[in-house]
Amino acid sequence: xxxxxxxxxxQAMSDTQGLVRTSSDAGKxxxxxxxxxxxxxxxxxxxTWTMNLNVSAAAAGCxxxxxxxxIDLSRPGSRYQPFVNQHNYVSIIDNLFPAFLCSPxxxxxKLIRYPPTFNLFLLREVVRRRPMxxxxxxxxxxxxxxxxxxxxxxxxxxxxxxxxxxxxxxYGAWADGxxxxxxxxxxxxxVNIRQGTLSLTPANLFRDSPLPEWHSxxxxxxxxxxxxxxxxxxGYTEWDREVYCxxxxxxxxxxxxxxxxxxxxxxxxxxFMGSSSGFAAMATFCNKPYVITNIQHLFSPYIDxxxxxxxxxxGNENQVLxxxxxxxxxxxxxxxxxxxxxxxxxxx
Amino acid sequence: MESKAVLLRRWLINFxxxxxxxxxxxxxxxxxxxxxxxxxxxxxxxxxxxxxxGEVTGEATSLPRSVMLWLDRVLTxxxxxxxxxxxxxxxEAADANLHDVFSVLLTSPxxxxxxxxxxxxSLADDLTLLQAKQGRNNPTVWxxxxxxxxxxxxxxxxxxxxSNHEGIVLPVAVTRDAQTLLKRQAGGAYxxxxxxxxxxxxxxxxxxxxxxxxxxxxxAPALPTTKAANSQSLYGYGLNLHExxxxxxxxxxxxxxxxxxxxxxxxxxxxxxxxxxxTGEQPDRISRGEISLxxxxxxxxxxxxxxxxxxxxxxxxxxxxR
Numbered sequence: 001x002x003x004x005x006x007x008x009x010x011q012a013m014s015d016t017q018g019l020v021r022t023s024s025d026a027g028k029x030x031x032x033x034x035x036x037x038x039x040x041x042x043x044x045x046x047x048t049w050t051m052n053l054n055v056s057a058a059a060a061g062c063x064x065x066x067x068x069x070x071i072d073l074s075r076p077g078s079r080y081q082p083f084v085n086q087h088n089y090v091s092i093i094d095n096l097f098p099a100f101l102c103s104p105x106x107x108x109x110k111l112i113r114y115p116p117t118f119n120l121f122l123l124r125e126v127v128r129r130r131p132m133x134x135x136x137x138x139x140x141x142x143x144x145x146x147x148x149x150x151x152x153x154x155x156x157x158x159x160x161x162x163x164x165x166x167x168x169x170x171y172g173a174w175a176d177g178x179x180x181x182x183x184x185x186x187x188x189x190x191v192n193i194r195q196g197t198l199s200l201t202p203a204n205l206f207r208d209s210p211l212p213e214w215h216s217x218x219x220x221x222x223x224x225x226x227x228x229x230x231x232x233x234x235g236y237t238e239w240d241r242e243v244y245c246x247x248x249x250x251x252x253x254x255x256x257x258x259x260x261x262x263x264x265x266x267x268x269x270x271x272f273m274g275s276s277s278g279f280a281a282m283a284t285f286c287n288k289p290y291v292i293t294n295i296q297h298l299f300s301p302y303i304d305x306x307x308x309x310x311x312x313x314x315g316n317e318n319q320v321l322x323x324x325x326x327x328x329x330x331x332x333x334x335x336x337x338x339x340x341x342x343x344x345x346x347x348x
Numbered sequence: 349m350e351s352k353a354v355l356l357r358r359w360l361i362n363f364x365x366x367x368x369x370x371x372x373x374x375x376x377x378x379x380x381x382x383x384x385x386x387x388x389x390x391x392x393x394x395x396x397x398x399x400x401x402g403e404v405t406g407e408a409t410s411l412p413r414s415v416m417l418w419l420d421r422v423l424t425x426x427x428x429x430x431x432x433x434x435x436x437x438x439x440e441a442a443d444a445n446l447h448d449v450f451s452v453l454l455t456s457p458x459x460x461x462x463x464x465x466x467x468x469x470s471l472a473d474d475l476t477l478l479q480a481k482q483g484r485n486n487p488t489v490w491x492x493x494x495x496x497x498x499x500x501x502x503x504x505x506x507x508x509x510x511s512n513h514e515g516i517v518l519p520v521a522v523t524r525d526a527q528t529l530l531k532r533q534a535g536g537a538y539x540x541x542x543x544x545x546x547x548x549x550x551x552x553x554x555x556x557x558x559x560x561x562x563x564x565x566x567x568a569p570a571l572p573t574t575k576a577a578n579s580q581s582l583y584g585y586g587l588n589l590h591e592x593x594x595x596x597x598x599x600x601x602x603x604x605x606x607x608x609x610x611x612x613x614x615x616x617x618x619x620x621x622x623x624x625x626x627t628g629e630q631p632d633r634i635s636r637g638e639i640s641l642x643x644x645x646x647x648x649x650x651x652x653x654x655x656x657x658x659x660x661x662x663x664x665x666x667x668x669x670r
Contacts, residue, residue, distance in 0.1 A: 074366075114430070
């Protein structure tokens with residue numbers, strides 16, 4: 001249990017690193033606008049947007065964030081997601097909602113589906129000269145940089161730290177309780193294996209990871225390290241039935257939990273392993289030890305990392321990028337390296 | 349009857365709005381923002397704005413249910429009225445259920461915007477742009493629209509149980525999937541959703557054995573205990589709140605906790621037995637017509653089991669296929 005309590009303590013510190021948590025009702029807010037008529041419904045993009053908000057808030061000296069999620073009923077989805085329409089957007093935003101709760105200085109979150117209301121709020125914030133992400137001019141041109149790490153890297157280069165994401169608001173204590181109840185002091189690895197073919201809205205299937213390799217890796221790791229527990233994250237349709245048969249595995253979704261719980265568990269896990277996807281963005285921006293596999297080479301200029309490089313500019317030795325399709329041997333090798341490093345750090 | 353001038357003005361505004369929306373770049377987007385903001389200001393001045401504010405003080409343990417009852421009570425009025433809904437929440441929540449609260453808010457057919465606030469001054473600031481001018485100046489309006497959701501009394505549950513409901517709107521795909529699941533699993537047999545609290549788990553076995561003609565679908569967040577062939581635990585199905593609500597709305601009857609799922613059964617007019625919510629000082633059962641029965645403080649006694657079976661017989665018939 002020592003490792004768990006030390007983990008909790010370190011989380012408590014990292015929750016507010018670089019950001020001043022509002023303890024009173026006063027606050028200088030940063031305004032975040034996520035207009036779904038030009039921003040995608042996607043976990044990774046929502047988390048990258050939140051991280052950009054955190055960074056912009058820290059850079060502007062803001063100690064609170066007010067988020068506006070805007071859905072225009074005449075155009076509920078962007079050109080990237082033409083399948084989103086008036087009849088299904090509620091399910092989609094409902095499934096994505098916890099991703100918008102991950103800023104430690106979140107002060108308010110509004111979902112507005114009536115343009116006059118949003119635009120009056122928007123004009124008020126503009127008149128007050130509140131800092132915004134995206135900037136007002138970008139919003140007017142319906143542009144949102146939801147992929148690149150340009151601002152994040154620049155902030156890190158200038159300040160030497162990042163204001164990390166945290167567990168979704170209201171879910172952190174639950175995740176601590178889950179670890180105590182279900183994980184029994186074991187080394188917890190959060191795993192997400194991208195399987196677009198099994199998702200409800202299949203897209204970019206070339207980014208999927210090879211399931212048999214992951215299954216074999218988990219079997220081998222469980223044999224060699226029986227103290228390890230794997231949490232399989234992802235939508236209910238997105239994991240293979242064989243996962244039920246793997247040793248040392250828990251599936252939070254099959255236990256009745258949702259995305260908010262999963263993000264909190266990832267935040268409280270000892271290690272994240274998974275394909276380059278939404279959960280990997282959470283691991284990246286909440287400063288977990290991680291191995292992110294199968295990173296698309298065309299992503300390289302957006303994150304300012306050369307193809308093949310082992311780390312993000314803000315990454316450390318426990319945070320590994322792997323640019324090729326993973327095999328069970330590669331996964332086991334990375335796992336054992338990071339397991340030893342993280343165990344060593346928590347022991348010291 | 350609206351005058352031609354009003355209709356013409358409305359048409360002109362809508363046309364301009366549509367045109368500006370299509371021209372999604374500067375400076376047309378700026379005109380769009382200004383036009384819409386001006387529309388909102390006019391609405392505020394005319395009082396065509398309705399805002400409801402709920403506050404959660406202390407540790408609210410069943411917040412999704414509280415919010416559901418609150419919305420059912422306050423989002424009323426002539427057809428077409430739409431509301432801005434604001435919730436002031438504590439920073440440290442008692443339960444990890446904020447996602448369920450959001451899901452409940454999305455089921456209201458009348459919400460126009462939803463605001464979640466963890467800060468009183470931010471809420472007060474925003475209300476100036478949400479509340480009509482006369483509402484801001486009229487303490488009566490303010491008093492009736494601002495409610496404490498931190499605690500839920502027996503009286504509030506009773507009012508909800510007895511009143512007529514406008515209903516909730518669930519996403520179409522969720523409703524479709526629930527009906528498909530029941531078609532595949534129950535076929536032509538009656539389908540009953542169970543959602544029993546822990547102390548009444550034994551009832552699941554009893555009713556399943558007593559009614560072999562009915563398919564029971566157990567939603568309770570606990571490991572399955574019943575081994576009856578006609579009972580199926582959905583615990584491991586990973587259903588979200590909308591999916592569970594759709595399931596009880598698609599089923600022929602509901603027997604379970606008076607939680608947000610039980611509320612969904614009630615508002616959709618399904619035959620329902622609701623359990624819990626009492627303090628021991630209320631009548632042991634309260635009925636609403638023939639269709640709903642509420643045991644505020646149920647105990648696993650033979651009399652209680654018999655009451656449940658009698659209710660199912662009344663609603664579904666005494667046995668055999670329908």
